[in-house]
Amino acid sequence: MTRRLSPRTAFLSLTLAGLCAAAPAAKAQAPDAAALQGWAEDPPVLSALVAFAQTESDLRASVVRYVEDKAAIGRRYPVLYSSARAARLRAFHEGWRARLIEVDFNSLNQEGRIDYILLRNRIDYDLAMLDLAEQRAKEIAPLVPFADSIRRLEETRLDRRRADPRESASLLNDLVRQVEALTAALVQEAARRNGLVVRRGITPAIALRAAEHVEHLRETLKNWNTFYDGYDPEFSWWVRKPYAALDAAFSAYAAAIKAHMVGIKEGKTPPIVGDPVLAEGLQADLAVEMIPYTPKELIAIGEKEFAWIETEMKKVARDMGFGDDWQAALEHVKNLAPPPGEIPWTLYDIADYSETFIENLDVINMPPLAREVWRFAMQTPERQLYNPFFSGGEVTRLSYPTDGMEHDQKMMSMRGNTPHFNFPTVQHELVPGHHLQSFMNRRFNSHRAALNWTPFWTEGWALYWELILWDRGFARNDPDKIGMLFWRMHRAARIIFSLNYQLGNWSPEQCVNFLVERVGHERANAEAEVRRTARDAPLYQIAYMTGALQIRALRRELVESGLMSEEEFHNAILIGGPMPIELVRARLTGKKLTRDYQSQWRFYNEAGR
Template sequence: MVSLRKVPGAHQHPNLPGKVKVEEDVNSKAVPVDQETMPTIIQTVKEDLGELKKFYNITLSPTRFQKVEHYLEKKLEELSNITFGKLNQAGQVDYALLNNYLKSSLQRLRSDKVKDDEVLKLVGSFAFIIIELFEARQRIQKLDFQEVAALFTRADNSARDLKQAISSGIFRGKIERTIAYRTAYKLEELSSVLRDWHNFYLGYEPLYSWWVSQPYATFQENLSILIACIQTDLVGFDDSVKDPIIGEPIGRDGILADLDFEKIAYSPEELIHIGEMEYQWCEVEAKKASCEMGYGSDWRKALEHVKNMYVGPGQQIYGIHDLAIEATNYVKDHDLVTVPEIAETWRMLMISPERQKANPFFLGGNTMQVSYPTDKMSHEDKLMSMRGNSIPLSRSTVFHELIPGHHLQFHMIKRHRPYRRIFDTPFWMEGWALYWEFILWDKGFPGTPENRIGMLFWRMHRCARIIFSIKFHLGEMTPQECIDFLVDKVGHERATATGEVRRSFNGDYSPLYQAGYMLGALQLYALRAEVLQSGQMTEKEFHDKVLHENEMPIEVLRALVRNFPIDPDFRPSWKFYEKN
């Protein structure tokens, strides 16, 4: 009989046979940071955290939390040993960015732990078994598979008991919906991890198959039943509503913490006001274009006209290609930004009908991903997709995603200070792409009123994103109200509005991500005005400088570009929005 290797004095979870050793702390001895460059330190942090999270890859794991927390604390301590005043400007910027990143990561880690502890109060009786078994496998420790079979039986009994208790209504009204939603999500993660663990031993360890296969299969089946029960009885999933949108509002304190990380010197309420002011500007311009089109001040009728300017089946890829070439040639001919020849190589892919539920429009970056109907979609869905991706609506989306937008960004950030990718922020990434919609608008690129309506649709959409995303996280709007808001205020098709809201709150994006488009663009727009008015740089030099410095909060970029003093603990103070 094989059992887990016993290590005297090591940490042990009471449910796991044998004792599990916790390794020595990572980087327990301070690195002589005074002999290293800041880029090397930053790259080391990036790679170290990647390795830690790859090895301890269960987000509910207490060991993962302890390892990452300790690492972040040690790196902050090491960073404090560097003499800030002896660094050049680039080094001081890197120091401030890393200091901000480490402190924010620590805050987010601890904030997530508070939520995860609530999850473990509900499911810890069997979740710890999965966590400990998986981490034992990561260490290639021997297991007593007869004891493991007993553990799975115990875990299965706990899962079935919890499912019965939930079904009886004992937890109704006692567990917040967001915690229940998080619990279901975390259990799906554990189920996937457990499946990977099972496949590691299956067919290779004879005694594993003999003892564990059946108890494992039973537990996995009941775990799936439990997840569905949580989703239905505690989260409130309704069979009549397929794939509902729930999300996890982070509250005002959470927003303020994220704003501090992004170096935004505004309150959530002030940002909502900015979104409303920008929306009003868009509405005025939309009415002007609508009058030129013969619809008077009813810009929604003009938008309906523009939505119907779509191409037929099979033709979208050719239209998108032509729009991409048009925008690329425009910025090159007007000498607005450097476009290396190799950057003009990009591919086009099609987005599947399933993915279009969350991404109803184009996606970009290294490839142009086209959202358009396929022959298997319903007639209604086809028309919604075609209307939502008409040529005037697609025009700004194309250069937002390709050149001078995201594709050019990705090309540059791989070649200029690539170590700063760890400081990724939507205010720089998405702000840059939307900023170009501002610049090309000012230069008359839209041309026709139809194209102006198309560009204003997206600009309104970015204003709306500030409003609905922040209000959602403040607890002032539900996902359904967010959908209705996009339909009523921006003119979205309901299917595309639903996809946008799902994309915003399904957990793949940070809480301020959607607000980052417009706010980041406004920051870059204000910084450009400062630089050009001072005569410090030409427009092209400014654009190249932004790309060459790589990702960072825009106020830090401003200090770097304007050669302002940098503090180790950089505090935001810039009021970049002047409209009342």
């Protein structure tokens, strides 16, 4: 069913809140509210979309140009850690920074000012990431002394200069001997040291990055060879055999690094290998996400949220007859898993319940096409090593045991994916969560997703709904409540363990033990969670709860004060597109922005729970 928006709802959802307050007279004004009716219908009322387009950001085309030009340069200079790639990207970013300064900030509409700040922050972040890449290139250099030779081969081709077949064959032949010698030395050293080689300045994380770079160089060499082989007879005559030998040598060398310096053995669960960025490394991420808190302050927020959730867990445990032993109640819920093959059908029922419940609240517009097109698929056993739960979107992938898993793996997967644990996460992944976010991102302000995909907006929004639905009595029974609190506790725990890991305070094993002992995870699922944390962006895991708390604080400011209805608030967030929540706040309040605007919103208020 498609409801008609009230004029006030349509106005605040589709027009630009700041435009009304701050746009100069020369800029397009907000269209008549009645013209905006019907954007969510299937098919939509086209005049509503025309009205929306007339009030878009002044910098939309600039953002698209930045994103597309950066991507084009990345494709033109595809060799990672290449000095040529770094130099070209640095010139690109610095050139854009200079051009951005030339813009008359005050002449922009509010959406344009928001995009100005987003673009400015992204350029600063991209430059910081170039510095990080250069640092990492130096760290892996001792393990990849041949990297520059492969780089030059491919970049010469991309510079539109022809390779000399005989010289190329000689170079590849020399590289075969070099790489084979490196592999042999590593294998021999491993034999003397019981299989694990430790070299000064080379951590397992650096070694893994080096092995992955060897694989990248192998693919680079393949691209170079494919361009000539079979098309240039002289090239094929000279190069085909040394190329095949070097391809095999790269494969063996990457495997040797993984086995003897990282500890990844074929047929065995890989160790948890990560690269903590430490306090200094977190600064660029906190800046681009506009989080004005220190890591220590964020950990304290996580601990306060964890304590509140644990208190609620005890209340539910008492209602279930387990006293204050909430972990006993959790254990009971873990054993309520359906038999193999039944999980998709259980989750279809939960999805139907969730959408109906939220529709009846009348707090967000849910386009009927978005509800029609989502579907389920099953997560592979390999992927479950990194994500033992859901991964959402239009195609949402479910985790559950397969017949090829070992018995212990089957049991842990079932116990971690009971319907009551899945209950709060179905809407998180579908509607109004990630699927609806993606649906809207592709249709409104789509330039922002490419520029500023931020987990604080993406994951924060999905978890925010879990918080709101808890307050609205969403749970069907006590096991559902345990499931909702379990995941909420898990997201508070993510702040605590992931930041302690990134700061170098906790080892991966300490993180796993924390999730098992304090949150109640199955060990295999806890290991998968930490493995994912070790490979994700540094702030990704804290973004769930932190982003949700930001949106909840903004809801109190705008909805509970009576300035907006819930429907207006929720629609406006989705239509605005991904951005740090502080800029969502600026967009919805029409806050006066300056070109040098910095993060300043201290959103957390424990007393306001």
